[in-house]
Amino acid sequence: MSKKVVKLDKLTINKIAAGEVIERPASVVKELVENSIDAQSSKITINIQEGGKKSVEVIDDGIGMESTDARLSINRHTTSKINNADDLFSIHSLGFRGEALASIVSVAQVEIITKTEESDLGIHLVIEGGEIVSDKQASAPKGTRISVKNLFFNVPVRRKFLKTTSTEINHITEYVTKLALANPSISFTLTHNGKDILTAPKGDLIAQITAIFGENIARACLPINKKENEYSVTGFITKPEFSRKSKDYLYIFVNGRSVTNKVISEAVSRGYGTAVPHNRYPIIFLYFDLPPNEVDVNVHPTKKEIRFSNEAKVYALIETAIRESLERSGLKLFETVIETRHKPTTLTSVGTKSHESEKKKLPVSISPRERPDYKIVKSKEQRIDKFLPTKDKNIELQEEGFERKKSIRILGIIKDTYIVAETQEGLFLCDQHAAHEKINYEKYIKQIKKKSVSIQQLLAPISVTLKPSEFEIIESIEENLKTFGFEIEVFGKNEILIRSIPSIMGVTIEFNVAKDMIDIFKTNVSEIKEKLDLEDLGFVKEIISIFAC
Structure with missing residues (x-):
């Protein structure tokens, strides 16, 4: 019925x-x-x-x-x-x-x-x-x-x-x-x-930026100001070195309304070009004004989504404004590469007499550009961990099946990064950075499981100014972070001191690394607060990756 x-x-x-x-x-x-x-x-x-x-x-x-x-x-x-x-x-x-x-x-x-x-x-x-x-x-x-x-x-x-x-x-x-x-x-x-x-x-705007984000970001601001007919873009951007791991510092306003818009975001990215690495985002405070009848804000009840009647014009104006501002600051964008930095090298007959004879024929004086980008290993049998950073040489490798790979024939090292070796299965290529990251990750996880994370007190604590929303987050997980070896102290309004880090990550950290740490912490609050399986903690892998060799 x-x-x-x-x-x-x-x-x-x-x-x-x-x-x-x-x-x-x-x-x-x-x-x-x-x-x-x-x-x-x-x-x-x-x-x-x-x-x-x-x-x-x-x-x-x-x-x-x-x-x-x-x-x-x-x-x-x-x-x-x-x-x-x-x-x-x-x-x-x-x-x-x-x-x-x-x-x-x-x-x-x-x-x-x-x-x-x-x-x-x-x-x-x-x-x-x-x-x-x-x-x-x-x-x-x-x-x-x-x-x-x-x-x-x-x-x-x-x-x-x-x-x-x-x-x-x-x-x-x-x-x-x-x-x-x-x-x-x-x-x-x-x-x-x-x-x-x-x-x-x-x-004024710069006073608001100073009050909310601190003097460091305010001093780094570069003005943008470009107008085309009734379209105008104003505000401030920052140089690429101030980029962050999260999008939380992209502040975009259209006719005084805070919005998230794909067209504008892509125009910003295009304006910075290759100056900002992949998966990093600039700090911007961008204000776009246009006639009200050329933008539709009645798309959704929350008014977060908008549509432009002329998206191409919006895109072009913002891209050009950002690029011109960066170039005025002295930054060269989209530089043309005349020739490759490193000439290709070939590893043949490594360790043989023929190679030694070829090596002797090289000019006595070799420019840095002509010097081969690989190292020759004379010994036929070497443990692979010999080529990892010194502090990791004595690590006991206990994984099943690794025993037969302890002794392999090392052919060379390319660009101080890749170990080229020969195994029973064939050619073996090892990324030292990835290997170091993996070893540190496993050591760190074991320490967390045993609740005995080795801590390194920083001789000079790192001071980081946070925006208010970040400060509230970090303050709420201050005690939780101690479990993972991070000691953070509230130091004044919207400012923290990083006093210690897990010793596996070194004896000191750079300011940019400290900012990346904050971005990782604030985007993984639930993982840090909740007792999840350690192997599922994605933020641990992210932290290890920024500290790897």
Whole structure:
């Protein structure tokens, strides 16, 4: 028997809609802060409790709302940003769909206090599950304060899938960072459980970058500024040597809106060319402005996705702007290779008299470019571990089946990297770097299993300035990292000291390696915190790889 078609009630409709707009506490922060920006605020304060799961409070000094508008704003498809369908082709505000507040009040306990400059008193609304339970006048300053408590209190399935407090506050912090960068004329303050997490005072863009990311990145910034008709790209990029292992430092804004866009990302990559290695990403703060009717921001309820009417023009302008900025800084891109750096070599009759006679015929004075790129091993029988770094020569090789490979005929070493040898099976090529990495990995895993990781105290601790979202992550796993031999100490606001590393990784580390370590840690938080099988810990392999010879 078929079921009858019924019309859903208002609360159910809003709960379904909330599933698209409100995914987590960071979604609440996004929607409320964007409303504050659209309300012409000059100061915005965000107070978070327990990663936003307990409460999210946003306070601004914007234009506020009249009592009638405040009551109407909690209904779906009510907005002050647009009036009709034609306005969708010329959107100048961050919000416009009229869904945010309706979605929030349907799945949380919400309190709104707002007042305009012209009003003597403000209005105080209390809403639970989409219904107004209290409506009264209140004394309040100009602006709006919205408090959202117990998110998903009436949708327990959604609440169950919220992540840990540290994960949720990380998402919130990163989004507030993007909003602050997009609006340097507004002062932003973010607190978590009463502690200041991010403070971005009102000023120019470079001042915001300094406040959020520290002076090192601010000093490394190179300006970009290029305009073509009504299209313009401005902001800052950094030289390739400041590239990171993660994409977290790609900040892209289109008409003041933080976006993730494949066209722009590919244009940035093309602009840097081969200067940035594969799987590394530059630090950029890129602002692209174009006529509102040439970009569609109404693709998805979260407004993260956008479409351009002329993608080729966008791509070309951004690529050219980045390349020109790098070239002005003295960096030569796409250099033409006149000839190969190393001439090909042939290993024939190694160790024979004929080779010795050929060797004697070589000129007495050989230029570095003409010198052979391989070493001749005179002894016929050598243990392969003899050619690994000195500290690993005495490693006991106990793997099954390796016994017959302990003695092999070494033919030579190419470019101080590859060992060429002959075995019973045929030609054997060994990458010393990979071999060293494998040996260190196995030694490190054994130490972790025995809970006896050998630690090397750094004579000069490495100081690393983190952006606020990174700082929250690293601070949350500080104790967990000790299990793996890393001692990290919080040192001032958004700054840490790396005091020790596993001794298997050496006696010191470079600053760039320290940054890569941070990127690896923050992208593998769950692995570091949870007790997984050691063989499944991908981050251990990543760490070993950056310390290998």
